[in-house]
Amino acid sequence: MRAAVAGASGYAGGELLRLLLGHPRFEIGALTAGSSAGSKLGEHQPHLPALADRVVEETSPAALAGHDVVFLALPHGQSAAVAAELGEGTLVVDCGADFRLESAADWADFYGGEHAGTWPYGLPELPGQRARLRAARRIAVPGCYPTAATLALFPAFASGLAEPDVVVVAASGTSGAGRAPKPHLLGSEVMGSVAAYGVGGVHRHTPEITQNLSGVAGRPVRVSFTPTLAPMSRGILATCTAPAVPGLTAAALREAYETAVKDEPFLRLLPPGAWPATAMTVGANTAVLQVALDERAGRIVAVIAIDNLTKGTAGGAIQSANLALGLPEELGLPLNGVAP
């Protein structure tokens, strides 16, 4: 099958290409981008010598036509126009935000402008979602923080063990902020520093986390979400807490999580006593979880580590594409990471 990548010179695009190079069923077709069109991919992704001499084309429907699957890693607001030109014969997997939210009001509040619509949400681990993705021709890949927070807490909400008053504090590597050079993303600024941003519920991933957890809980869930920027290139560590229902025991909580991850190829619940670190997931599509019951505070505390570019973006995209294309879900996706 032929796969195209739009946005090939960015970080999400580069990760898509790295994974596609290791995928046994995909041949890499068109590589497109905006301002870097006309240059060689090697200038932008020097870690991918296999594609160093490929020329980046201008992103356009013509360039993306004729592929079995097109992965879009474009700035917000550009995916709808591109997808409209690609027929239903092409699977379109959008790593951007345009089609993630169900609520037009949320879209207006957090992104502004007109809501483009809602596509099947590319998180196979969500209860019931795998079947939907098998039939999908358009997929909205989740945001990186929502992937982390949802995977950390869905077992608690799906089993009715948590009250709907969630607090999520997450640390992300800088690649999540993209490749456009901005002063606060300079190495001199980020090294040796953890920084807050988007505090007070204003980060755009907030309504997406709320949507996911409310869907699982079957009732509205309130979410306080605070992202922070950590001095590393890759990885998200999210600490996710919710009040425990009365009478919850640590054993029952553990059992709910064990059940939830049992058949999931990319969810790994650590043995008791071990705790997630982002280093466990670098370059892997694996999410590493642990959960505890804090009896004094009356809270469930779930901690999760993912690679924001792999499970959090490109790996998640390919996992869903595998499903939609009738391939084994795990195909071509690394389970093991690169450490130390």
Place this chain on the structure above:
Amino acid sequence: MRAAVAGASGYAGGELLRLLLGHPRFEIGALTAGSSAGSKLGEHQPHLPALADRVVEETSPAALAGHDVVFLALPHGQSAAVAAELGEGTLVVDCGADFRLESAADWADFYGGEHAGTWPYGLPELPGQRARLRAARRIAVPGCYPTAATLALFPAFASGLAEPDVVVVAASGTSGAGRAPKPHLLGSEVMGSVAAYGVGGVHRHTPEITQNLSGVAGRPVRVSFTPTLAPMSRGILATCTAPAVPGLTAAALREAYETAVKDEPFLRLLPPGAWPATAMTVGANTAVLQVALDERAGRIVAVIAIDNLTKGTAGGAIQSANLALGLPEELGLPLNGVAP
């Protein structure tokens, strides 16, 4: 005045010495340590050439006698015996945990063994605490995380704006874990990785945060505290949230924080729109704060950055010592940090 430092070869000891070297009223007397006794300080603190040829003595009452102030930066459980040998004529400032907790039950639960007692708590910014410290001859320096969490939330609780259901998630640099070599603290392990530890309310700083906030609130406060280890040597960024009381407005919240920091020499509330980063505080005794009201989630979110070794340990120790010795509180303490 002559100051001695016990534990001079560790990170807290090194920071005490760095600050004492820049303090106009202290002369550095005895430097003592355990296993590194007999070696030159330059082997342990090569960033302090001014003391490179000083020989480290064995920690003992004899070595520490005859000083106006003795700073203890010793492993837990060692301070009581040392302090007992130093008369009331000597100000003893303990950077360890032994005398921080008021509750013997908390001590037993979190540290084990017998409770040594309670000394005046070295956080001058706590309402009413400054006066107590001016009269103190023994001071228990707060833990680094409790310093951060308490300074972030005391304005909300002191003004009755927060409900007593706190969630704190904090990222710390590795120096907070000390200098004893352990596998998980190796550079290869910590670089490029944020890691969870002490999840579920089991970290020893939890009862101390609870004690402080409950004291300010005048009623029991529940605290869910999760520390994480970030890939940096210094700094703590703590995200601290609590439910807002009904009807709270962003303006009232801001005003409460502005009032709380107004006369505090080392608390800096950032202008609206700016958010704390640990890089703003490296080597400084300054705590940088910001606060937001998340109306959707109904929560106050306060974020604070401190240098765990300066305001979080050694700087806080000297700030309290200044008070107890009748010196200006700010004397010798850097307000400005080293960045980038």
Place this chain on the structure above:
Amino acid sequence: MRAAVAGASGYAGGELLRLLLGHPRFEIGALTAGSSAGSKLGEHQPHLPALADRVVEETSPAALAGHDVVFLALPHGQSAAVAAELGEGTLVVDCGADFRLESAADWADFYGGEHAGTWPYGLPELPGQRARLRAARRIAVPGCYPTAATLALFPAFASGLAEPDVVVVAASGTSGAGRAPKPHLLGSEVMGSVAAYGVGGVHRHTPEITQNLSGVAGRPVRVSFTPTLAPMSRGILATCTAPAVPGLTAAALREAYETAVKDEPFLRLLPPGAWPATAMTVGANTAVLQVALDERAGRIVAVIAIDNLTKGTAGGAIQSANLALGLPEELGLPLNGVAP
């Protein structure tokens, strides 16, 4: 084919396992170690969930018997005894130093004790070496620095363009120093710091670089080698210079390098104007090179980036093992890295 790894709980062992998991012809047999015998591999290599429940055995000839290939990642001095018990039917690939040096005098000078002997040197890119490795049953994997320095300069010496007065200065990630906890390897020490060590030609890799380049040049080459420790987990960047022969032109130098890398699967000479960075090689078996002629200084300057654990240790080991086992040299080895 069945492969065993001795030293499975260390960094080199972990990288061998990561690569073997992705190799289509190897099945992973025994995993052995010293002090961590009896524990599960997941405790030591949490990034390898595929092997998390495998139990680590004690390193012994019995545990390692019955494999097609045994990879040794043991402390210096232990390989000889283990290899002696494994018959010629087993390919033994030693990642340690014991069998790298040809000169017993060099061994005595730099390592001390008795010289164990010399095995075929596992650097297929060395002129003539590939054929020797195809026939080998014992292979000495090069040191990480010698891999870098030799690959950077062999094109110049093989083509007679350089005078034998080499200066190599290299920066290495901390994983090269191993996993045993030592104070100077703590994250608090290495983050934010580049440090010198082994200055003045005393590093044990010095005679190995000298041996390699002298062999290529066909005459004695003098080597001044200085390693430094950089704040990253993986990677070596080596700057390697030698005086240019009189009359050398930049074009002739470039041509010699292009010729040298032309048929090499894992050597990549960057296009003119681009320079190596270790980030280009993380997790890949690729060496990235560039070369310049400094006419004012009369020197060739070759710069190379490798991943010390992949091409510099485990990848190089598997590359040579592929040759000795009659497999395609590139089989199972990643060409593309993980970035950013």
Place this chain on the structure above:
Amino acid sequence: MRAAVAGASGYAGGELLRLLLGHPRFEIGALTAGSSAGSKLGEHQPHLPALADRVVEETSPAALAGHDVVFLALPHGQSAAVAAELGEGTLVVDCGADFRLESAADWADFYGGEHAGTWPYGLPELPGQRARLRAARRIAVPGCYPTAATLALFPAFASGLAEPDVVVVAASGTSGAGRAPKPHLLGSEVMGSVAAYGVGGVHRHTPEITQNLSGVAGRPVRVSFTPTLAPMSRGILATCTAPAVPGLTAAALREAYETAVKDEPFLRLLPPGAWPATAMTVGANTAVLQVALDERAGRIVAVIAIDNLTKGTAGGAIQSANLALGLPEELGLPLNGVAP
């Protein structure tokens, strides 16, 4: 005395301000900049709360007039025009390159355009230079790499122990590349990576190193200089080698270095067996050195660590300004660094 800083929003400007805030004899006057004129300094230097509310003015002769000393931290080519408007009554200390080189031909080769001239070179440690600086009204602050390389090797050349064929390889933190956002300086690119740049003698600091060492040696010295970018914000570690003269002994080399640093307030030769790390110098004006004789290679190897922003720029500037203003050379300059 009143000091103005032009370029106050950049990294060099921020470090000048940090040091001036701690200097007992300077009052901070005008703060000027280019595109950030009109904003508050706190937006650019949030680590300096003491100046947070100061407004940045547009750089102009009028704004800079009326100060005892003006520090220029401007892009290349802008200093001459500004300095021309400031009379001899004002000491002008230029942290840029415009007035460092003696040779107009070197300027044309490495910078292009017309040579602005030559000012007294602000490296007091150079033999004979201290006296010149005491009489100066215009000072050209050395580049950061030339500061490191010159301080590392001047003892060898001044005492006739080295042959004039120098190789310098240096690793710098990213702050040396300035604050203008460029893709290769993004945190995502620089963390976890050491990168080469300016290879082959093309870096603009090459002729400056050559000029300094040739001046000390009294004959032309050839210099091969390779800079690299390391994943840290601050610091330079330079490995500097030159052939030893015949018959040189390690003892004679050590003695030459001990003599050279004996009366220098900011040069620290480590005891035998210890080696420089940039962490020893963060925020300090101290240069930490060590030297070895590599008898096999016939080379002197000197290694030096400095903070590129302190001794390498702002601290060096103030050190020279102290001399020119008749103040004690060490006044207000930190000898001790911030570590870990």
